[in-house]
Amino acid sequence: MTEQRREIEIEVLRYHPEKDKAPYYQSYTVPFSDDTSVLQGLQYIKDQLDGSLTFRWSCRMAVCGSCGKMVDGIPHLSCKTFLRDYYPRKVRVEPLNHFPIVRDLAVDQSDFLQKLASIKPYIIRKKEKPLSEGTYLQTPAELARYKQFSSCINCMLCYAACPQYGLNPKFAGPAILSLLHRYNADSRDEGKAERMPFVNAEDGVWGCTLVGYCSEVCPKKVDPANAVNQNKVNSTMDYFLRFMSPRGAANS
Amino acid sequence: MEIVKTDIAIIGGGGAGLRAAIAIAETDPKLEIALISKVVPMRSHTVAAEGGSAGVITDKDSLELHFKDTVSGGDWLCDQDVVDYFVEHCTEEMTQLEHWGCPWSRQDDGHTNVRNFGGMSTARTWFAADKTGFHMLHTLFQTSIKYPSLKRFDEYFALELVVEEGRCQGVVAIEMATGDFYFIQAKAVILATGGAGRVYMQNTNAGIVTGDGMGMAYRHGVPLQDMEFVQYHPTALPGSGILITEGCRGEGGYLVNKDGYRYLQDYNLGPVVTEPTPKTMELGPRDRLSQAFWHEEQKGRTVETPLGHAVHLQLMHLGEKKLMERLPFISELAKTFLGVDVVREPIPVRPAVHYTMGGIQCDGTTATPLAGLYACGECSSVGIHGANRLGSNSLAELTVFGKLAGEHAAAFSKSNHNSDAGLLEKQAKDAMDRATALLNRENGKERVAVVRDEMATTMEEGTGIYRTGDGMQATCDKLDELRERYSSVQLQDRSRAFNTEWLTTIELGYMIDVSQAMAHSAINRKESRGAHQRLDEFGERDDKNFLKHSRAHYNADGPPRIDYGDVTITKLPPAERVYGGAAKKTAA
Known part of the structure; x- marks a missing residue:
């Protein structure tokens, strides 16, 4: 200075x-x-x-x-x-x-905002616990599973960096897939099954070609590429498990 | 002009506005809600709150203690019935946020954690590392997406309220991208527009914190209450004013002067303690700490930096692990903006304007004196902060009173109908014509940035941490002059699409009005209380004459008229406000 x-x-x-x-x-x-x-x-x-x-x-x-x-x-x-x-x-x-x-x-931020609204970025519970019963328990280890992905500030730098988004604006893109993963990975959430169709879709995780530039430019170390990769694994598991479970894997 | 009809219009998409919106949607999903904000909601200034949000949760704590801390912290200018309601509902709201997914920091057993905060007698501040406001705002924003009755008007600039038959019945807004005008007709309106810290030069606030909602209500005759009480946060970065959370001190940080001396012991905040101790040393209230800095600066015991005088905030002794877990954002800010590694070096900090304790007068249900108009969050003066707000009470306030505003506005909207559409539209058109005239003005001599900077400078000079009658008079006079000069501000940009020069100029008009309310409320308060400290003959608190809310009334032709309203005292009679060792003695 x-x-x-x-x-x-x-x-x-x-x-x-x-x-x-x-x-x-x-x-x-x-x-x-x-x-x-x-x-x-x-x-x-x-x-x-x-x-x-x-x-x-x-x-x-x-x-x-x-x-x-x-x-x-x-x-x-x-x-x-x-x-x-x-x-x-x-x-x-x-x-x-x-x-x-x-x-x-x-x-124009509207494409980003529409995508954000489409993936159910909120806690989904089968049954809500009354407030009078207090908070849910969540250990620091459980918190650590999604914490980093909850740190996204929606600045959209990762979209400006993502060559796939440049080629195909339908691609959900890094920040939105991170946000989706943030809720799927939250121990309080039971909405994974409702979100998996977005993950599995052609414009979901499989739109990503692993360039990794999104994580490089992220100012908050959210590491969206990591979220996308974890969801490729989830998506693959979801695909195979679908043949094994009558309810669909994401419900288990 | 486009016309939109809705049941309830909410202006402001920060924590309070979003909480109100969700409350309406949950009260009655059939009610249509318009959420109008000049930024996309998650950009709102709630995002920058760091330290945490109050809510009684531990066995050591009680509602009674939270009540007492808040009332004495506010130097007894709080409405005690409203404080009661507030402390009773904080924890429920923190729990609600937890159910909605807020990533609260946890104890090892999975329960939410709390930290110490200034002026609080025990740990009751819920936190999400040091990004609590950010997480609360994103949680509320993302949760709000669940409710189909909520229609957002992102990047619509609220211009003026429409009032007819003594009721607020809508708002005129500008779609920023196009410059098109909208009249959003509503049966009830909630203002959740945040504070006005940008009327000062050095402040912790985002650029959007310009008091628009206060100004809009004020021009329609709604009084602005307790506006002289402006909080200087004791720890901001010199120059930029970027906030360094009180959580640093809650976790055990020290403040030292240029000699490495923990100077707060000289200002009735001792004894010196090494561990964070409630209401003692660095955990004293914000007004006292900012005042102590002022005295240190007078004595020549502050550190000189290229960006002005400062003291040192030491965090080194907390260790890297704790800093990374509890204060990661502070570590990042110090590194980015000052090149300081908090693990190894102290952070230079100084006071900067942070919060407007006062605001739009409203009762304990958030209703303003104007029927159909509600106010919540920092723009409001619901009566809980008094003359000095305690850290972590404002995030809690957003939720408790945001919810209440939503519920009351919902009820009002169901029992009231709009007036004749022609009358309302005529008013909306008048508002549009005024804004268009500003855009088309020719031959004005003033530049918006010049008038803005002179306003912010005179506010800092005359209505700062310590005030004098002469200094405040000079500021009042200067504001008269600036108000005059404002009417000849000339825009360089006369186009419609995303014309931020135009919108900034409209904001400046509201800022000058709000500044006048602050300065005139200040000069008329002939005592010292909380954040309003005078160096002249009015250096003491005067309960006989000034245990009263000041109310500034708008006057189109000159300075505001100031009068006073009663403070509600229910169970804690005014007493001396003490911290440190003296507080312990009093409690014993």
Whole structure:
């Protein structure tokens, strides 16, 4: 951390649906110090240079998941990516890959949100326990089985990284498969059977070709590739066990 | 303008709004719910809460103790009947969240765990590592997907309330992606829009925490209550203001000044203890700790950093294992934003604005004085926080009062019909015209960022940790000037689609109103209590004249009018507020 101020060129992808036929790049010169994030660079542009630049942000502490951008071609949370790491070269900021652009750096999140809603991301019980009977017991070891997968902040960086999602937007994708696994792996949940069709579907786990770039870019170490792989095993077991159990394996 | 008709409109999709939505859906699945939020719900600021959520659960604890901690923590400005209701319902809500899948941290035997928190007399703070708000919010959001009667309006910016025949009957909103206007007509409206911490320069809050809901209600004559009580969280990162949870101290962290001295012992918080001890040293309440920092800074005993003065939060002695288990997010934040390895080095921290104790006046059922309008969560002043909120009471508040707001709004919506559609639509159109006029304004001289920064600076200067009559007057005057200048803010971006400059400018209008409510409530409170501390002749608490809720009433032509309402005292009469060794003596 130093107080020294330097200047860096930020090249931003611009696109306005009311005016532009195609996206283009615009460059801005921004002062920065060692602790200036890419997000703060964009905020400087917005406040001081060009009020029309559009991007999402909120918490600026890497937990709300709003500010994902392509920074020099790699998906990053712009609040925890720092201009110092690109200087003295210029840095290029673009909207997340594989999503339609709404305006400038803001992408359309609706496909992700629809997928999230489709996989039953909540605890399903055959019989609810009354609140008066207290909490369910869950040992630290049981918690550890899904904890990491519950840490996803829905920033969608893994979708921008996933070549399969780029080729086939129907693919459920890393974060959604992690979320599905998070509930299937929770000792309190009894809804696995209802979710297995999403896992087994062509656009479920079998859409993944094991590139693993999703886990590399994940800012929260959720390791979605691991969730997908565990579910490939589950899906295979589900397939074979179906021939052995009249009820279907996922119910057992 | 598109028109949508629904039974209940909820503005704000954070913890309180989602809890309210679920309560409505469970009360009556036939009621249609519109959940309107300027961000997708899981981006809401509840996500950034770290330390935990209160709920009496251990054998050592009791509702009585939680009640006493909350009332004395609030320096007796709490409505005790509402605090009673609150403490009685916290644990049930924490259990409900557990049933919905919240990944609470556990004890070895599988029971949920609790940790110590500031101002609480025993461990009662439920936690999910140090990402409690994040997990509660995602749990509520994901659970809300179960309910088909809930229709979300994600990234719709609530612009104005529509009030007719003395009842709130809907909200005008802007679809952000297109800039199109919507009138969402409803039989009842719940405000769950969060706080207003962004009216200060250095704060722990997300960019969206701009007091819109407070401003919307205020402009329709609903008083803003106890707005002078603004909480400085004692431990935020210098510069950025990023929150470093009180949970660090709950787990045993120390605060030391530049000499390595645990300075809190000099401020009636001792004796020095090595293990986390309730209400003692680092586990004192937030107002006292932030005030102690101010004094250390005056004495020249703080550490200089490139981003301002700080003290050191030491966690090294907790060991890597515990830090990774209990405080993984703090470890990540310190590393990312300061390059500090918490296992080996202290974290520089300083106070930053964190929470608005006050808010939209409402009764113990969350009903505001405006029929059909309910408020819950940080935007509301239901009466539980008084002059200083205790850490971990706000996450619990979201759930307890979010649920209550849902139930009461549901009942109201069933017994009321909307007024003539033409009248409502006329009002909605007027709101649309006002927002369009701002967009189309020409020849304005002011830039939104300039006015915003001057507002945040004057709030920090005049209505900070310690206040004086002169300082507050200067801030009141400056806010008058800024309100005037606001009317000539000129947008550079005059387009419709996702025009965040336009929306930010609308937010700023609400922020200036809310700032005025804060500053004028402060200058009129001629005493010192909780987070409102004066250095002039009003340095003492004055129960005779000021054991009262202040209420700011909107005035379109100038500063707000301030009057006062009674505080409900049921069983704990006002007494001296003591911590550390003195608290033990009092209890004995």
